[in-house]
Structure formats: C-alpha cells, structure tokens
Amino acid sequence: GESVGLHLPTLSVQEGDNSIINCAYSNSASDYFIWYKQESGKGPQFIIDIRSNMDKRQGQRVTVLLNKTVKHLSLQIAATQPGDSAVYFCAEGGSQGNLIFGKGTKLSVKP
C-alpha cells in the first residue's frame, strides 16, 4: 500500500533562545547514545554522544542529558542560531553494533 509520510515533531524557537529536543529510547540495555543533526540534502552530522554511565555531557553550545530511569534523552542547544535549523535525531547503540535512530525532530529558528 501507499506509505504515509512521517510527521516530524517540530520545534520553533526564536534566535538566541535555548532549545530543548527530547527523545525516548526503547532498550533499557542500550549503553551508548548519540545526537545527529541533518540539514536538507545532507547526511546526518554527529553532534554529541553519551555513554550510559553518565547523566550529562557538555559540548560547544550543546548539552545532552540522559535519564535511564525513564529511558529519556534530551539535547539542549544554547543561544540557538539560524544555522541550527535542521532535523535532529537521537540514536542508540544496537546490540548488533548498528545505530537505532529515533524519528527525528525538526528545529526551526526564527530570526
């Protein structure tokens, strides 16, 4: 049958504000998580990763928080810029060594 287009959750923020993108993962045994950014026409670009023995990890303008109790991951972007507009995916390390991606969130930054 005809496939239905995936409706991505959308987050719209004002330039300069902080953004928070959330993600729920499925496997409580997963020990590695990554956030990717995908701009139109490009492949996913690595942003930041975190292992399950950590609750928080900071990068340049980005912070990832991991809550293993509720299997929840979040990406915080400080002082969001127009160049941050993209689709953001969380991914967890699968048992086969592959990455299992979430559905993605589209971030739109208003100037």
Add this chain to the structure above:
Amino acid sequence: KAGVTQTPRYLIKTRGQQVTLSCSPISGHRSVSWYQQTPGQGLQFLFEYFSETQRNKGNFPGRFSGRQFSNSRSEMNVSTLELGDSALYLCASSLRQGRSYEQYFGPGTRLTVT
C-alpha cells in the same frame, strides 16, 4: 581529511532493474555501514562491513546486498527494484567495528524508482 563520499548522488531507475551504489569511507576507517532513509520509516540499518566481511545485518530482504573491498570502499546492490525502494541511502564509516564508535555519514544517494 576528506569525508565520506557516495556516488552517484542521484539515481532514477525503473521497477525490476538493479542498482549499485558506492561509498568511500574516511581514510583509515575500516567499518562501513549502510542505512536507508525514507519519510515513512525514518533511518533504518541495512548492514555493516568490516575487513571485507559483513558483520551485521538489518531486517531487509535478500534483494539488498553489499560488499567491501580491501581498500575499505563499499558497494551496495539492490536487485529487482520495487517502488518502495525509493529512498535516500546513506553510508557511514567508523574506525572500528561494533558498538559505541562514532559513525560519520556521507551525503547519501537519492534513489528514485519509477
């Protein structure tokens, strides 16, 4: 250091045909993984190659196959194309095989099946 390159970038094929896509990993990377990205299913893992051997495989039919050469370059082949195979095919390379290693993606090959 050059990134992951994929050729061709765009491809149009007819149902029933076969197609071969190519991926050159980052220099020094020995692991190559392939993913399919569609609006309906998102990003799905196809398979991973390391040292010319398929190490892991996702849940795709046997029409999807791949191989890796001694220089770590990889190709994937899809035979007997179906309309549902229209997708962005992404290749990712990493230093080592298996879990917990950062994967770098190429720009993808956009395949359209008519």
